Amino acid sequence: MKAESPVSAQGSGAPEKRQKVLLVGVAFSQADSTGEGTLDELAALADTAGMMVLDRLMQRRESPDARYFIGKGKAQEIADLCERLEIDAVLFDHELSPAQARNLEKLTEAAILTRTEVILHIFAGRARTRQARLQVELAQLKYEMPRLRRMWTHLSRIEGGVRRGGVGAGRGPGETQLEVDRRASRKRVRELERSLEQIQRRKETETGPRKEQLTIALVGYTNVGKSSLMNALTGTGAFVEDRLFATLDATTRLLTTPQKQTALLTDTVGFIRNLPHDLVASFQATLEEVREANLLLHVADVTSEQLDAQMAAVRDVLTELACHETPTLTVLNKADRLPKATALSELCARYDNAVVVSAHTGSGLDQLLTAIDERMAAAQAQVRIRTAPGDGRLRAYLAEHGTVLGEAYSGTETTFDALVGPRVLGRLRQQFPDASITETRKAPVAK
Structure with a gap:
């Protein structure tokens, strides 16, 4: 079996031929009970990227293996599965060193992917505006640059392995090209950063008058219903899809409260556990709406089995954006999917006086608007x-x-x-x- 290009599927729709993938996760603590839950999320990412998940493997370890990340026996088990199921790619829920990925590719003869690569691919497929496309390209380049040697080693294995011991054995066919690619990547990064700075300066000029108005930003884990909530609160038609990362570009609408206060309500890109740092850094312009907000509405899916972990992941990103001290109102969405016997008052108390709502049915929106009124007045x-x-x-x-x-x-x-x-x-x-x-x-x- 020959390793294919890392991610051949299209992020925005089903490709002609879906890559067959195997999911792999590792829990590094006996107390870590999120393993299967994180693989469920990884499966959703794979599906969003147009892949077909054929199987999954979970291992508990004290620490990563230096050679394969997972144990040698588990690595061989993966290789056997790849051959039996004709797997195209093995998708890890963790970051791998270039050497670990290289060793796994040699053993399995399949492409080795990480969740970061899949997330970047999904973002690339869903970017619609020029700013979003440039931001995604910048994140991809920053992620790939330290890994260029692995890519050329992979090329050498496929195209030039027969040169061992022969003429030119001291230099692989990709060695000179590696330096060329590094220089080209660094140049392109500088070009992208300049272009994004120009776009940001133009946006600041266009939106300067907005700064006099109060601003509210919707933040939260991906696919928790932020866009649906924006539509329910403002009566507008922001794009909604039951998929991860349906929204990449910030959308702003005018919100009028029952007390006739007005604010600009902005829907932003959804966060996810272990959101790639380069992606956060590259999306600084889009996430500027979050940093500038007077109030954050932290929207969460109240039905999620990973609710606490997802909310913690959002708080981690907010800390990275230096806006963790911004006044925040927790909104527990999708209440229409809760069992009827659920004690809503206990939920509200557990999550710092949260408001429980359903953007789908409108339940709880009056209470949410009242709470927003109070927070806006206080600001x-x-x-x-x-x-x-x-x-x-x-x-x-x-x-x-x-x-x-x-x-x-x-x-x-x-x-x-x-x-x-x-x-x-x-x-x-x-x-x-x-x-x-x-x-x-x-x-x-x-x-």
Whole structure:
């Protein structure tokens, strides 16, 4: 059997010929009970990438094997399965060193893949905008550059193995090309980073006025229903699909609460356990919406058997983005799939006063909007503004950029009570220097 190209399937649809894959996972602790659950997730990733899972293997070890990552006996078992089932690729739920992958390829004569490679492939297949495509390409290059030697060793084994001991035996056919590829990769990385910086600068210019409005970001594990929740809250039609990583590009819509407060609600790319660092780094521009948000809605699938682990994975990414201290409201979605006897109050208490909702049926959305209202009010300054009678420009500015709580008129002045964000407060003082502005409740420090 000859090893095929690492990932031949299309991330956005079923290919003509689906790769047959074997899943492999390792639990490095007796207390680790997530093994089969993580392989279920790996199977979902493989399916999303257009692969066909034929079998799976799980092993418990104290530490990785230096040669094969898994034990020698298990590696041979995998090789036998590959031959018997005509496996095209072995998909590991862990990162492998180039040497480990090379040794496994030689033993199994199948392509050796990791979850990171599959995730990157799925992202590449689902990227729609130029920014998303450039970000994915950058992540792929950064992941592949340290592994170029393995790729050329693989080529040498296939095309040049007969040269051992003959003319040119000291240099494999890919050795010179390896350096060429490294230089080309480094050059392309610089080009991509420059292009992404230009796109980001243009976006900042286009969206500058948005910074005066409160912003809310939907964050959470992939496929927990963030886009469905956005549609339910805003009445819009963001793309929804029951697949991992259906959303890659940030989508922003206007949210109006029952108390007539307005905010920009942004749906962002879903996170996943062990999300590749290069992918997080490359998607900095898209994830900027998360860092800039005044409030995060951490959406989770309340029916998931891996709920706690998935929520922990999201918190890890938020920490990597340096926004783990941003005010966060936990939203437990898909309540319509819970057993009827489930005690919702206990769930809410267990997850830090979370709100349990169903984006599908609308259950719990009123409570969620009320909670958002409260969080939004807490994120703003409450001000009293006294100005000359008939100052319609100030009234219009407050209506557009804040929430007017009340207004009163006398013969000599007009008084407004309003909620405004920190940035809006500064702009008010700049644009209306003759108005008397008093903070009756201070706002948090602007982000």
